[in-house]
Amino acid sequence: MFCSTCGSLLMPQKTEFGTWNSCPNGHSQPELNQERKILISKNQDRGKHIEVMGGENILAVHDHKCPKCGYDKAELREMSCSYSDEDNTYLMKCGKCGFVEKLEGKTK
16 A cells, blocks of 8 residues: 555554554555444345145156156256265255155266
């Protein structure tokens, strides 16, 4: 940082309030705001809930037959890998009964 008056490089100077940058030629610098402003806010809104209409999941758009109930649509879920040499994990959640099946290997 540089002095706003003469353009000299500001040097650290120790004061009773801490270390501040000051001009070596004695020029005063603009006042620094020393008040600590902490903004803490909580999310007051609850997360939105996806409703299942008519007993079927509206996100189940992929063709996949459920081994439990035989329903032919499922929701595709992807879980990211934890290490770079691993593949992602793909899960198919049945649109009717909610049964989750892990897919083996890569999918398109």
